Amino acid sequence: MSITSDILRGHTEAIILAHLLEQDSYGYQINKDIMKKTDNRCELKEATLYSAFRRLEQAGYIRTYWGDEKVGARRRYYSITEEGRRAYQVYKREWEEAKAAIDQLLI
Amino acid sequence: MSITSDILRGHTEAIILAHLLEQDSYGYQINKDIMKKTDNRCELKEATLYSAFRRLEQAGYIRTYWGDEKVGARRRYYSITEEGRRAYQVYKREWEEAKAAIDQLLI
DNA sequence: CTTATATACCTTGACAGGCGAGGTATATTG
């Protein structure tokens, strides 16, 4: 069973930033990684992913650059900024708080 | 600091059902209880609450009746149905799964 | 050579839940 988008909502940006903390990556790969890490339970749809990228870049949390692939389709890489790292820590703390609160409420 | 609505989104119905598992209650009280239980970190806004009530009733998860207050404003009470209890178990399980998945993703 | 599949990118427009703002009515307190 997969996780509904309403539950995931609000975490996409944090999830993306978490990924970029480990290493620069590109959309397609990030998408695959997330599914793999969660045994296909979490899937960020492409449209969702790209709109999140746009917001994150707008906010200055990520930067992008084109990879220099010799073969295959071009890749647009994303890397997290210092501001993004700080934002991630906030997201993370918010998640811990929300988790505790919801655990409190769902008996 | 309060929990963003995007994180809470998707849990309002579960939170309400959880409350009604304990006892019948009414909108205003449920609202207060939730805030109290979470030290004012979670607040379901009234408009949010009432639209959730509508959905829950539509789905057959709750039933409503008017209280017989002798004094003060009238109260519309809500009670959870058998179907609602089953639905809650599903919500609860979804939450546990989502929690695990997100914990996996946010390093 | 043609088709299918995988990789990789992107946009548009509809949809649904959250909620600010506004409204009603009753009771109590200063």
Added chain:
DNA sequence: CAATATACCTCGCCTGTCAAGGTATATAAG
């Protein structure tokens, strides 16, 4: 008599998700 608390409700905007559609490159199968 005004303010505050209790208690209900609706309208319409906002925002994140995503189905559906599009582009281009490489490889494997038939």
